Amino acid sequence: MSARARPLRHAPLWLIACLLETAVVADGRAQTPLDSARIGAAGRGLDGRAAINQAAGQGNAQANQAALSLSSDGIASAAASARQQLEPVAAAALARRAQARIDAGAFADARGLLQLNQSAGAGNAQLNQFALARGGDGSSALDDAALAQVAGPAAAPLETRHAPGLREAAIADDAFRGGQGVLQLNQTAGTGNASVNAIVLRLPGSAP
Numbered sequence: 001m002s003a004r005a006r007p008l009r010h011a012p013l014w015l016i017a018c019l020l021e022t023a024v025v026a027d028g029r030a031q032t033p034l035d036s037a038r039i040g041a042a043g044r045g046l047d048g049r050a051a052i053n054q055a056a057g058q059g060n061a062q063a064n065q066a067a068l069s070l071s072s073d074g075i076a077s078a079a080a081s082a083r084q085q086l087e088p089v090a091a092a093a094l095a096r097r098a099q100a101r102i103d104a105g106a107f108a109d110a111r112g113l114l115q116l117n118q119s120a121g122a123g124n125a126q127l128n129q130f131a132l133a134r135g136g137d138g139s140s141a142l143d144d145a146a147l148a149q150v151a152g153p154a155a156a157p158l159e160t161r162h163a164p165g166l167r168e169a170a171i172a173d174d175a176f177r178g179g180q181g182v183l184q185l186n187q188t189a190g191t192g193n194a195s196v197n198a199i200v201l202r203l204p205g206s207a208p
Contacts, residue, residue, distance in 0.1 A: 033096045034166075037120040041105035049113040051128075056100075056120045058093040061086055064115035064184075066130045076135030084125045089191065093122040097166040098189040104172040110179045115197075118187045121167070125194045126186040134203035 035057040043050065051064035061084045069078035098121035107114060115128040169189040176183060184197040 035096050035098045035120045035122075037100045037118050038103070039101070039106050039118065040103045041108075043107040043114075044105065044109060046107065046110040046114065047112055049115075050110070051115045053117045053126075054119070055117075055124075057096065057098065057122045057124075059086055059089045059123045060119045060121070061125045062117040062119065062186075063126070064117065064128045066113060066115070067132070069133045069135070071135040076133040078131045078133040080129045080131050082127055082129065084127060086123050086125060089123040094191050096122070098168070098191075099166060100169045100187050100189040102171045102175045102187070104174050105177075106172070106175040107179065108174070108177050110176070110181070110183075112181045113184075114179070114181070115184045116186070118185075119193075120169075120189045121193075122191045124188045124190070124192070126188065127196045128184040128186065129196070129198045130182065130184065131199070132201040132203070 037054050037056040039054065043052075049066060051066070053062040053064065055062060063082050063084065065080040065082060067078040067080040069076040100118050100120040102118065107116075113130060115130065117126040117128065119126055167190040169187045171187065182199060184199065186195040186197060188195060
């Protein structure tokens, strides 16, 4: 039998370079840890009050507070206060990628008071506060200026030179669709973020 020589086929140099570059980038991303907080199509049809905290990472602080005061023939007073203090975060935690997502259909048709904190990353502070007072002889609730003070000092000093490439916070278009009532939402991805939602309602004594 005679063996026939077959010509060798070589890949173009530009193709080899592209393949190597893609492999290096993909491998580098695979080695970078990811802090991922994700809510799927959950919480549909909630009725009443729901307080939810979801965190992925290190050194995150979250709180949901609600104060209600009702009186038919007296004075109603409602107040809520909070102070969040964060500890220093290790440099290794700052190098992690962060992703916070709320998917389609989440909390659809929810009714009432929904307080939600979602955080991915390190050293983030989140707070939701709701105060409602209704009295026959008058009502009193903590004012907006006092509530705003809870934001600081919220976060400890953080180093940012190790910031990763991916920091994503996303909410699907049809999340929370059809909801009624009050929605308080904090969503952060990254390091050293501080966010507060404060709502104060003083209702008249007469029936609505």
